[in-house]
Amino acid sequence: MYELRAPSPAPVRVSTEPAPGSSPRLLPWLAAIAVVCVAVQLAFVVPGSGLGWDETVYVSQAGGDTPAAFFSAPRARGISYLVAPVTALTGSTTVLRIYLAVLSAGALVGAFQVWRTLVPGRVLVCAGALFATLWPTLFYGSMAMPNLWCALGALAATGWVARALLRGAGRAEPLGAGAAAAVVVLMRPADGAWLALPLLLVTVVRPRMSAALAVGLLAGAAPWVVEAFAHYGGPLTRLHRASEIQGGLGWNLAVDDQAKALEGRTLCRPCTIPWKRPGTTVWWALLPFLAAGGVVVARRAGRSAVILLATGTAVSLAVPYLFLIEYAAPRFLLPAYALLSLPVAECLVRLYDRARRPAGRFTGQWRVVVLAAVLAAHLAVQLQVTSRVSASSHSTSADFTAVAAALHRNGIRPPCVISGEQAVPIAYYAGCASRQTGGHDGSITPAGLRDAARRVPAAVLVAGGGPRPAYAPSGPPVLLAETRDAGPYSAYLFPPPDSAQVQARPGP
8 A cells, every 4th residue: 555645845945145135233334334434534534634626626616715716617516515514604624524524424324225125234234344445435535526425326326226127116216316316417427427328228128217317317417507508608518628628538548547546646647657556456456356256146146137237337437537538536436446346245255155164274264364364454555545645635735735824924815816836726725716827727818817916916826946927927936835746836926906906896
């Protein structure tokens, strides 16, 4: 007699990897990373910090006692809007730095939180830690510069799109994607365009999401477009002028320039410097391989669509800065780094899991130690470069302060006007208006400068013992200060204006 039995169930493969968003402690970990990031900035970047050239342009647009600097065609006013609440209350650079450091740290937490339902918590924490500890992130977290905000906006926008593609677009996804895209365009319209290419392409099948992205992009671009019609004759004319200022877009292999700049150059233009510290680019050379490894890992875990979207968007954002412009700055690639942190974290978490498995005499414990030592060395390099770049920035700020103080001693006090070498930042430090007769910031004619000098104190700056500019007043130059980078700074002073005219017409 045969006994009837139910067929044995097929063996079920159980994944030991936590599901995306399953970690209840994700937010505290991200918050802890943000707090450490702020602490490093308060220790290395903020003390003794002054505003750099680009920062003085953005901050001077936001009110305060200093006249607004000339706003050239490539710039956008997003950062000026961001700093306006602080500049309306105080002129303290330290307060502004702390405000931006805390605000950017909070935005970092928010941008990575968008991905909490898409990748496992420990991958997300690893990605956040990797991006937050890069020296460009640490240095620019408290700076009045747009690039980090573009990075966090691009990360958030891509995350919202990925959520919509995988789980459908509810109310939050279109709103979040549109708002994040608007932030990117408001900060840097060019970055917004390169972000839009892959995101609009993948959302063709989601008309609602495509519409939200388009509305966000247009809303963010609105101030730039309005200003283009008001001052340039239209967006196309402004784009043409912006392209001229940036050297034009075309095939320019800047990969080597970006690599050299990682040793601590905030701007490498032209990048003909010797490569003194190639060790600072080891992580950068490994980045494509780690990202590719992360894509493979994500594919096996069933997250290939999410990680491929992040990687593809990162590549799109990196293309212009690696292949289409002839100069380099590490901050340009921050949006790409933010998105590539996700596939790299996927790869590193898998390497950690494999390192824990024993294999012969080289036990899992030792392999974990080796991996931890490599990551610790990477972190040490990032902190070292952060310290070096911050010290250089502080030295430049001290030079500007010294030149501005010397101008005050020589009678160039607000209201006043300054032209010549480094006139834009030095005028900000001196409380004067900067007016250049040519170049990217050309905003006045020589005749107009002489006319302004009849009403307010005016000077033309010369650095490094250079020749007297043709539009400068005659007479011997006045030595102002010795600077670290540019050598001696001198000024050609216009004759003092009539005191009655100064009282009657207080501005240049």
